[in-house]
Amino acid sequence: MKIAIINSENLEPSTIDKIADFLYVHLDAYGDKREDIVKCLEYALVPGKGQGGFAVVGQQENEIKGAVVINHTGMSGFIPEHILVYIAMHKDTRGKGFGKQLMQTAIAEAPGNIALHVEPNNPAKFLYEKLGFTNKYLEMRLNKQES
Secondary structure, three states, X not given: OEEEEEOOOOOOOOHHHHHHHHHHHHOHHHOOOHHHHHXXXXXXXXXXXXXXXXXXXXXXXXXXXXXXXXXXXXXXXXXXXEEEEEEEEOOOOOOOOHHHHHHHHHHHHOOOOEEEOOOOOOOHHHHHHHOOOOOOOOOOOXXXXXX
């Protein structure tokens, strides 16, 4: 698998759409609306849209087989400097170690701590634990549109 790090300096015009399309299909039950995925990618990759970040994309034969999206938080210390927003692997590549390779690349690329949110029943939770992520907090949200 060929691994590329995408950031604001090497972003090509169609890249956001290609990554968004891949994530929308392959996040399965853990996905978001496509427009929200695009917002996340723009936050990470388009100067002036957010705090910045990067994507790690794995390809085979010019087809995306996996993607990780890391957003910078603009904070440090009390909040990790980065948040892993999305990781998805094509169903044909799951369980072969490619997700681990993408995560190791993302961890090496991020100059600071990384937070992520994961559902308790998400199989990726075991990968995160193997890579050193720990469960320090219980996340709670107030969703004002639903209350």
